Amino acid sequence: MSKTQGINSGRRQLLKGGMVMAAGLGASIALPASASCDSAPVNFDEIVDVLVVGSGFAGMSAALQAREASVSVMVIDKMPVFGGNSTINGGAMAVAGSALQKQAGIEDSVDAMVADMLRAGRGMNDVEMLKLVCNGTAESCQWLIDYGVNWKPFVQHFGGHSVQRVLQTVESSGAGIIRPLIKAARDKGVTMKNQTKLEGFVQDEAGRVIGVEVREGFYFPNERTGKIRRIGARRGVIMATGGFGRDIEYRMMQLPELNSDLDSTNHAGATSEALKQMMLIGANPIHLDQIQLGPWASPDEKGFGTASQFNTIATYPHGIVVDVRTGERFFNELADRKARADAIMTRRDEKGQPVYPIGFTNAAGASKAQTLDWGLKYKVISKAETLDELATIYGMPAKALKAQVARWNEAVKTGIDKEFDRPMQEAIVLDKGPWYAVRMWPKVHYCMGGVKVNTQSEVLHLVSNKAIPGLYAAGEATGGIHGASRLGACAVAEGVVTGRNAGRNCAAASAVTLKQV
């Protein structure tokens, strides 16, 4: 649209608005939420049935599920690329009752997964939504396989889970899920628009969300770039807009200690403006101060990096973590994320500065760590032939370190960790090198809080506690499922299951008639 055209349509809107007000009309006239005193009817630049905001696990699952119902679907993302945090995450999904578990003879159930997540969530969880997620994992796992996702041929034991129930893509990345879903979406005729940022919602007079105002051609993070356009959504808008881990100002309003000293594993677009737009039209924000720190990250690299994968697949199940000053363990390395992050962050000197603990395992423990070679290349992971050499590298007391390893090996042989009561299914005797080690410090990782939804994935209104018509939300953008602490591999589960739930319900909603320019 050229500049002159823009001015003309603006004038036309203004004139129409004036006429409507003069005539005292009102019924069935759409109002932009951002300017509710202007009663001009909305002309949309483009109209679809289902509009999905965000293209991570929840967004892509919602889009594909809706498209399976043969409605028209558009996905918008403000970033230059699709996939948000999902495509740079570890690609691990907790599944209760997978075929791989059965092959490995591991007993599991939906109830066991719910119980694990309730324990980690300190009982704060939205139990109905939690059950919906756990109940959907096995079926969604198969749905992903049908779209071309390849899982590694074994299950893993992540912290806080009572059994091995974590599947991981062969790529060790959520890209192993996101890329096949994007390809399938494009093949099936879903419109994928990057550089398209949500500015606000468009509601009709009854309050139903009938579309969005966006900046198209947005160049992140330059606020005023791109052109304002309106996209109509006949059946509804699905918000799959993630969390706000990289929005330092907003996260510090919730938890002041999460200041700029703390790095984050999130991509730069993980900010709060979509959440705020939902709140502006009445969405109920819950648990916003429940912000998770990833306990497997390293201060020696940016973001998620190479250490996070190394620690989840090698150090935590097959190695130990020690205080660099004493050479001794100080927590259960397979506790939930909150317990581990809190424990690590107690390691400080008298001035309050971090004293980074050392996590390590040996070659056998690291045999499945795909990021090991990259971590060594970028000097995030260190290699030592002996425990004496390991102690020298990090300035640890060698004698105490060797005594700790000996105590650990005794615990492995008895199957009971008397010191910290760690689950021992995956523990191995650490009796020979070479050793691989990293320095550790948590990073802001995930927002448990978000908007309150019902089991139809409809966003609930703060005052009425009834659904805001036409507005759905899924994934990290919603709050309450994980309570006080999300378990590892449960965000992929949540994103895929709730995304599909939102897509299914939105596609089945009644369609409103909208007007195109």
Add this chain to the structure above:
Amino acid sequence: MLKPVFILLLGVMLVTPMAANALNIKDYHKEVMTETDGKVDCAACHGDAKRKTVPDAATCSSCHGSPEEVAKLTERPADAGHSVEPNPHNSLHYGTDLPCTYCHQEHKESKVYCNQCHEFTYPQMKR
């Protein structure tokens, strides 16, 4: 009171067209982006869009080929180990979706989008 404002405005009006041409462009683009009189042809990339608008990546493609074609030029050998950096134009995470303009900058130093998380070196990239 109005006078200084007018002088300032006049100054801005005089300086503006010159400032547009004073913007640096990369050596390797000088030949194709400069007209016979030596002036930089802004429209070559920006078209008739207003100044400071980042060009559409399709503009790059008109000379350099599609993202898929560019990705082929920087493909890693199939047996490459960890000493060879990943293909910058075909990412595990993003495929070929990232528009050129998020790394390659004409009027300032180019940067590697991936290096918000990674430490890739790409020594052959012209900054």
